Each structure stands twice: as C-alpha cells, then as structure tokens.
Amino acid sequence: MLTFGQEKIDQDMMQKIRAEGLNNSKVMDIVFQLTDVNGPRLMNSPGYLKAANYAKTTLAGYGLENSKLESWGEWGKGWELQKSYVAMTAPYYRPLIAFPKTWTGSTNGLQTGELLLLTAKTPEELKAFEGKLKGKIIIFPRTDTLIPTYTSDASRFTSEQLQTMADYDPKSAPTRAPGNFRQAQGGGTGINLITLKEMAAKEGAIAIISTTPRGRDGTLFVQGGGAYSAAAPANFLDIVVAFEEYMSLYRLAAANVPVKLELDVKSRFTNEDTKGYNVIAEIKGTDKNLKDEIVMLGGHLDSWHASHGATDNAAGCAVMMEAVRILKTLGVKPRRTIRIALWGGEEQGLHGSRNYVKNHFTDTTLNPRRFNKEGDKVSGYFNLDNGTGKIRGIYTQGNAGVKDIFKQWLTPFNDLGATTVTLQNTGGTDHQAFDGVFIPGFQFIQDPVEYNTRTHHTNMDGYDHLQADDLKQAATIIAAFVYNTAQRDEKLPRKPFQ
Numbered sequence: 378m379l380t381f382g383q384e385k386i387d388q389d390m391m392q393k394i395r396a397e398g399l400n401n402s403k404v405m406d407i408v409f410q411l412t413d414v415n416g417p418r419l420m421n422s423p424g425y426l427k428a429a430n431y432a433k434t435t436l437a438g439y440g441l442e443n444s445k446l447e448s449w450g451e452w453g454k455g456w457e458l459q460k461s462y463v464a465m466t467a468p469y470y471r472p473l474i475a476f477p478k479t480w481t482g483s484t485n486g487l488q489t490g491e492l493l494l495l496t497a498k499t500p501e502e503l504k505a506f507e508g509k510l511k512g513k514i515i516i517f518p519r520t521d522t523l524i525p526t527y528t529s530d531a532s533r534f535t536s537e538q539l540q541t542m543a544d545y546d547p548k549s550a551p552t553r554a555p556g557n558f559r560q561a562q563g564g565g566t567g568i569n570l571i572t573l574k575e576m577a578a579k580e581g582a583i584a585i586i587s588t589t590p591r592g593r594d595g596t597l598f599v600q601g602g603g604a605y606s607a608a609a610p611a612n613f614l615d616i617v618v619a620f621e622e623y624m625s626l627y628r629l630a631a632a633n634v635p636v637k638l639e640l641d642v643k644s645r646f647t648n649e650d651t652k653g654y655n656v657i658a659e660i661k662g663t664d665k666n667l668k669d670e671i672v673m674l675g676g677h678l679d680s681w682h683a684s685h686g687a688t689d690n691a692a693g694c695a696v697m698m699e700a701v702r703i704l705k706t707l708g709v710k711p712r713r714t715i716r717i718a719l720w721g722g723e724e725q726g727l728h729g730s731r732n733y734v735k736n737h738f739t740d741t742t743l744n745p746r747r748f749n750k751e752g753d754k755v756s757g758y759f760n761l762d763n764g765t766g767k768i769r770g771i772y773t774q775g776n777a778g779v780k781d782i783f784k785q786w787l788t789p790f791n792d793l794g795a796t797t798v799t800l801q802n803t804g805g806t807d808h809q810a811f812d813g814v815f816i817p818g819f820q821f822i823q824d825p826v827e828y829n830t831r832t833h834h835t836n837m838d839g840y841d842h843l844q845a846d847d848l849k850q851a852a853t854i855i856a857a858f859v860y861n862t863a864q865r866d867e868k869l870p871r872k873p874f875q
Contacts (some may be wrong), residue, residue, distance in 0.1 A: 378432075385863070390707070391857055393791040397703045398853030405845050407435070408695035411678075412685035412840045417481055418677040421647065421723045422454035428657050431720055436658035436698065436740060440705045441717070444658035449588040449732035451654030452722060453605040455478045457683055460643035462487075463616060464466070465626065467637040474595050474619035475586070476683045477642050479603030483609035484642045490514045490583040491638035492626060495573075503568050510580040514638050515573075516623075516630055523593060523621065528766035530831045531825040534769050542799040542822065544628060547775050547778040574603075579748060584614040584640055588623035595619050597836045599683045601725070608650040614642060656719040656730045658706060662863070664712035668869055673716045673758040673863040674700060675730070677723030677807055687843050688828055694762035695717050699852035700859060713756060713861035720807050723762075739814050748814045756868040757817040759858055764832065766824030767847035768854050770797030774812045774819065778870025786861050793850050794803035797822055818871045821851070843867035 385630040411418070429446055437444035456479055466489065479484065493513040511702035560834050589598040597619055603612030609816040620628070629636050656678060662668030676693030680686020722728030738752030739745050749753070757779075770787065771781050783798045802821050811818030824847070832838040862869060 378836045384861075385784055385864075386785065386861065388789065390648050390709075390860060393707050393831060394860065395506055395789075395853055396858050397706055398699070398856060399849050401706075402699060402700060402849040402852065404695050404785070404848045404852050405701040405843070407698050408687065408691050408848070409840060410435075411625060411691040411776040412687045416685060417682040418641050418678060418680040418686055418691075419456060419682045420725065421452055421651070422457045422655070422682070423455070423647070423734055424457070425455075425721065426654075429654060429719070429721070432656045432694065432698065433658070436656070436701065436717065436866055439702050441658035441701060442661055444630060445656075446654040447657045447733075448654055449652060449721075449729055449736060451607075451651060452608070453607050453651055453727065454480075455647035456605070456642075457645050457647075458647055460641060462617070462639065462641040463560055464639045466639050468629070468634060470611045471622075473622050473640070474597065474836075475616050476597055476599045476630065477644065478599060478612075478615045478617060479682055480612050481602040481603045481614045481644065483644050484517040484583060484614065484640050487639060487641040488583050489637060489639050490848055492516050492638060493516065494627070494630040498569055500568060500572065503573065507565075507576070508580065510582040512639070513582050515582060515585045515626055518631070518853070519588070519624065519627055521620070521624070523624075530606050530792065531662055533766065533826070534822070539769060539797045539822075542770070542801060543797045545799050547800050549680045558665050560664060568760040574615075575711065578613045584616055584642075586616045586618050586623065586626070588618050588620050591616075592620040595621070598681055598834050599836065600681055600834055605725075607648055611646065616640070616642070625728070644832070653721050653728055653732070655721055658701075658717050660701060660711055660715040661709045662712055662714040667712045670754045670868065671716050672711070672756050672859055673715050673718060673811075674760075675718035675720060675758070675807060677721070677729065678719040679721050679724055679729075680838070681724060681834050684838040685840060687837055687840050688764040688826075688832040688839050690723070690762045691835065692765050692843060692848060696761050696848055696855060697854045699848075700856040702862060703856040704853065709860060713863040715859055715863055725806055727807055727810055730807035734814060734816070737824055738759040738816060746814055748816050752814060752816050755816050755860050756865070757819065758808060760818065761823070761851060761853060761855065762806040762820065762822045764826055764828030765843045766826040766828065767793070767844070767850045768795045768821045768823055770799065770822040772803045772822060773798060774802050774808070774872070775800050776817060776870065776872045777809050778872070779817065782869070786858055787854075789797055790854050790857070793854070795850075795854055815874050816873055823851070828831060834845045
C-alpha cells in the first residue's frame with residue numbers, strides 16, 4: 378500500500394484491475410448484446426425493454442444483488458418503426474436515404490404523392506396553402522450549401538487542448554470543452570410547425586419531409602417528432618431525408634419540375650405499460666460503519682431509433698457493466714455499497730436519472746435543489762456518455778475539493794492517456810441530476826473520435842464505430858475510481874451549497 382499525499386491507493390489492486398480490464402475484457406461482448414442483438418433502444422420501445430432485461434439478468438449473473446428494473450414514475454407510450462420505404466418515382470426512380478421521426482404515425486400502406494414546396498414564412502402566408510395539401514408530401518425551401526470538409530471526422534484531444542482544460546480557472550469567463558462540433562447554416566421556416574402539421578393532417582396530406590443542417594454524406598441526424606405522453610395522438614408523419622437527396626428534391630420542386638414520391642411507413646405504438654424504468658443493481662458494502670453509504674456509476678440505456686445507439690450510449694452502459702464485472706471477478710469486498718444504474722429517458726431530458734434522484738435523494742417538499750438524508754450517503758456518482766473515445770481525464774463540475782484526489786487516482790493510468798482533471802463543467806447527461814442537488818456527480822473527459830461529426834443521434838451509430846481498446850481503457854479506469862471511492866475513509870468532498 379502506497380500513500381500519495383492524503384490518498385491511500387492500493388497499487389496491488391490497481392494492477393489487478395488493469396490486468397483484468399485490459400487483458401480479459403468482456404466489454405465488446407456486452408455492447409454487442411446491447412446493440413446488434415437488441416436493436417434500437419428508444420425509451421419504452423420493445424428494444425429498450427429487451428436491453429434492460431438483458432442488463433438486469435447479466436448483472437445478476439455477475440453476482441450483483443437487487444438487480445431489477447425500477448420504475449421512476451410515469452413516462453408515456455412506446456413506439457417502434459416496423460417498416461420504412463421512401464423513394465422518388467418521378468421524374469425518375471431513386472430510392473432515398475430516409476428515417477421517420479419518432480412517435481409519428483404511419484402511411485397506412487403504400488402511398489404516392491406529389492411534392493409540394495411550401496414557401497410560407499408567416500401564418501398569413503400559410504393561409505394561401507389552405508385546401509391545397511390533400512395527397513401532398515410537403516417540402517420546405519433551404520438555403521444550405523454543402524461545404525467540403527478538409528479535416529477528418531475523427532479526432533482525439535491534443536496535449537494543448539487537455540492542458541487548457543487542466544488550467545481552467547472557474548473565476549474566468551466560462552468556456553466549453555474543446556471539440557469538433559460542425560454546424561451548417563441556413564434553411565428552415567418561420568411558421569409554426571405544430572399549426573402546419575394540424576393543417577396537413579386535417580386536409581389529408583401524406584407527410585412532411587425535412588433534413589438536418591448537420592447531416593451530410595448520407596448521415597441522418599434524426600430524433601423526435603412530437604409528444605409521447607400516453608394520451609397524445611400520433612404525431613403527423615415527418616420524415617428526415619439525407620441532406621444531399623433533400624436538396625435535389627428541393628431544387629426540382631423550386632424549378633417547377635413535377636416530383637412524385639412513394640412512401641410506405643408503418644410504426645407501432647405500445648401503451649400497455651406507460652411507466653419509465655431504470656436498471657439498478659448493487660455490490661453490497663461490507664464495512665459496518667460505511668456499508669450504508671453509496672458509490673454510484675451509470676450511463677443512459679435509451680437511444681434514438683435510426684441505428685443501434687452504439688456510441689450513444691451503449692458504449693457507456695457496457696463500460697459501466699464491465700467495470701462492476703471487473704470488481705466482482707476480482708472478489709472485491711467494498712467498504713461502501715457500489716450501485717450501478719442504467720438510465721431510461723435521458724434523450725428526452727434526463728428523465729430516468731432526475732426522477733431517481735428526486736425519488737431517493739431529495740425531499741421535494743423542503744428543498745428540491747438539495748440532497749436529503751439519503752442523498753447525504755452518496756459519496757459520488759460517475760457517468761460515461763460521450764461516445765467511444767478513451768478517457769483522458771475527468772470534469773469536476775467546479776468541485777475544487779476533488780481535484781487533487783482525482784489527479785492521484787489517475788496517476789496509475791497516466792500511461793494509458795488519462796491525465797487531465799479540470800474544474801470545467803460539462804453538461805447534457807445524467808451526472809447533472811446529481812450535481813444539480815449538490816451530490817458529487819462527474820462525467821469523464823473522452824476523446825471525441827466521431828461522436829459529434831458522425832454518430833451522435835444518427836443512422837451511423839452502430840457497433841462498427843466503436844473502438845474496443847478505448848472502451849477497455851475506460852472500463853479499467855472507472856473500475857479503479859469506483860473502487861477508490863468505495864474504500865476511502867471519508868466521502869468525496871462536496872461543493873458548498875449555494
């Protein structure tokens with residue numbers, strides 16, 4: 378046992394974790410089950426529930442206790458895509474790369490319709506189209522142009538970028554973490570889409586087609602199409618078409634060339650159980666004074682529907698499942714209880730994690746922004762949800778008290794590329810549910826790889842975009858962080874309540 382400053386680090390256990398995590402990894406087996414085998418995991422869809430039950434059974438098989446699907450409250454209806462065919466048939470035939478948005482309705486069989494260019498920019502201009510939508514497929518003008526990219530989609534953080542993150546001073550102006558997000562310009566319409574869709578449905582239009590400014594090279598960024606509450610009607614069919622194909626259709630329509638499309642879309646709604654579920658399992662603590670305290674780790678299990686949600690976020694869930702597998706394989710008897718959570722409903726607003734924290738760790742009648750007695754027992758929560766890239770460090774969410782602790786915990790893994798501890802905040806995922814009530818919640822810094830440019834919420838987010846060695850490294854480091862948190866004499870420092 379070696380001591381670095383105030384931290385006691387069991388170097389023998391660090392080496393055992395490295396050996397198991399890097400040499401005997403099962404992370405790719407897990408992620409194969411979550412993606413190829415179970416399919417897309419839209420919240421409350423059949424794929425989500427299949428994956429959740431697989432995770433529950435697998436975690437119990439590792440020897441974790443209390444493995445279960447735990448309801449966090451009302452969610453809404455499920456939805457799955459059962460058929461999707463979209464093609465241009467005039468002025469010539471061309472199959473189109475397209476996906477309907479979630480929670481939208483069907484075409485009720487094969488439909489053929491003319492493309493209608495809807496040029497209205499105001500509600501007043503929209504009135505000119507009244508009575509003209511029956512049997513039509515609506516397309517909007519766009520002003521986007523396709524600019525060549527002269528850098529690769531995939532990237533890793535440079536040493537300079539990581540140093541900037543490490544040097545971040547929260548007293549200075551807030552900055553975002555460096556990345557490679559690419560945003561196109563232009564396009565769109567100023568009219569109210571809800572009003573338009575109501576009008577289109579009333580008049581008997583077939584569908585709306587749209588595209589996304591981030592999409593290119595056949596990649597579709599496709600998400601939700603409207604309400605999913607149990608009582609909500611099916612949303613009007615809205616189909617996302619690949620950018621290059623959409624622009625071709627638009628140019629033809631703008632030139633008054635008659636364009637016809639064939640659509641055959643079938644979706645299924647499920648209302649049998651409208652509750653939302655997380656997957657929960659535990660390695661029970663063994664220290665009589667600390668076993669009621671908790672270390673949590675997790676990632677969101679739900680995905681969008683156009684692919685298998687491999688980098689968002691089957692990768693994070695597989696890493697977390699692998700981390701607890703490593704600890705159980707090594708026969709770890711943690712002082713504190715280790716609890717894994719795979720969240721539902723993250724994509725629609727962190728519903729699974731926020732409701733779990735609300736139900737377990739806050740008293741909403743007193744102060745919903747601060748943890749309660751049970752929340753005080755949570756030493757920390759660790760999250761992974763930024764794709765397939767290896768861990769390069771960790772965001773502390775401005776918690777200066779953990780910065781030196783985490784730097785010492787990373788030291789045994791510096792040679793694997795994990796060196797950076799930053800006081801920066803990062804958002805957009807489930808650690809915010811904990812950090813928001815002043816329970817220490819952390820997201821790891823990951824190399825971007827292709828996350829923002831190619832896979833995040835797209836039809837390309839499949840198994841083949843995963844980096845096996847990166848996921849092995851991530852699971853190894855997270856297993857070590859969880860172990861260290863469980864074994865500390867004291868809980869992790871908290872930020873002062875504001």
